[in-house]
Amino acid sequence: DAKTTQPTSMDCAEGRAANLPCNHSTISGNEYVYWYRQIHSQGPQYIIHGLKNNETNEMASLIITEDRKSSTLILPHATLRDTAVYYCIVRVSGTYKYIFGTGTRLKVLA
Amino acid sequence: EPEVTQTPSHQVTQMGQEVILRCVPISNHLYFYWYRQILGQKVEFLVSFYNNEISEKSEIFDDQFSVERPDGSNFTLKIRSTKLEDSAMYFCASRAGTSGQETQYFGPGTRLLVL
Numbered sequence: 001d002a003k004t005t006q007p008t009s010m011d012c013a014e015g016r017a018a019n020l021p022c023n024h025s026t027i028s029g030n031e032y033v034y035w036y037r038q039i040h041s042q043g044p045q046y047i048i049h050g051l052k053n054n055e056t057n058e059m060a061s062l063i064i065t066e067d068r069k070s071s072t073l074i075l076p077h078a079t080l081r082d083t084a085v086y087y088c089i090v091r092v093s094g095t096y097k098y099i100f101g102t103g104t105r106l107k108v109l110a
Numbered sequence: 111e112p113e114v115t116q117t118p119s120h121q122v123t124q125m126g127q128e129v130i131l132r133c134v135p136i137s138n139h140l141y142f143y144w145y146r147q148i149l150g151q152k153v154e155f156l157v158s159f160y161n162n163e164i165s166e167k168s169e170i171f172d173d174q175f176s177v178e179r180p181d182g183s184n185f186t187l188k189i190r191s192t193k194l195e196d197s198a199m200y201f202c203a204s205r206a207g208t209s210g211q212e213t214q215y216f217g218p219g220t221r222l223l224v225l
Contacts, residue, residue, distance in 0.1 A: 042215045098214065
C-alpha cells in the first residue's frame with residue numbers, strides 16, 4: 001500500500017504562502033496524489049489532485065517531483081480560514097479506498 | 111455546487127440499540143463510501159459500495175454493520191447493536207466513477223454517541 005509521510009504541524013503567517021510537503025516514495029506509476037483538508041471535525045474537503053504534472057486550481061497548487069516520490073501543496077495566500085488538518089492521500093493500488101494518515105495540522109497566524 | 115448530505119448531524123443512542131445513518135450522495139455518482147473518525151484519531155475506511163453491492167470493506171466493518179441503497183438517492187449505514195466504541199464521526203463519500211472523475215467528495219458527517 002502506498003503510504004504518505006507528512007510533518008505533524010506547521011505554522012504560517014496570514015497572507016503568506018503555506019507550503020505543505022508530503023513524501024510518498026512507494027507510489028505506483030499510475031496512482032494519483034490527492035489532497036484534502038479537515039476543518040475541526042467537518043467532512044474532509046477535496047482540494048486538488050495530480051499524477052505527474054503540476055496542477056493549479058482556485059484553492060491551491062500542487063507540485064509533484066519528477067520521480068513522483070514527493071509533492072508539495074501550496075496555498076498561495078493563507079488566511080485564518082485555512083487553519084485545518086491537511087491530508088496527502090495516495091489511493092490504495094487496485095482499489096478506490098482512501099487511507100488517511102495523521103496529516104499536517106496547519107495553523108495560520110494573524 | 112452539488113454536495114453530499116448526511117442526516118442526522120448528531121445521534122445519541124443507548125448501547126445495544128440499532129442506528130441508521132443516512133446519506134444522499136451527489137446525483138449521478140455511482141460509487142459510495144463510509145468512513146469513520148473516532149475523536150482525536152484518523153479517518154478510517156469502512157466500506158465501499160457499487161452497483162448495489164459491497165465492493166470492499168475493512169476489518170472494522172463486521173457483521174454489526176450493513177449498508178444499503180434503498181432507493182435512487184439514499185445510501186445508509188446501519189449498526190445493528192451499537193457498542194460504546196462505535197462512538198465516532200461517520201462520513202459518507204461518493205464519486206462519479208467515470209473516466210477522469212475519481213475524486214471522492216465527503217459529506218459533513220454524523221456524530222454518533224453511544225451511551
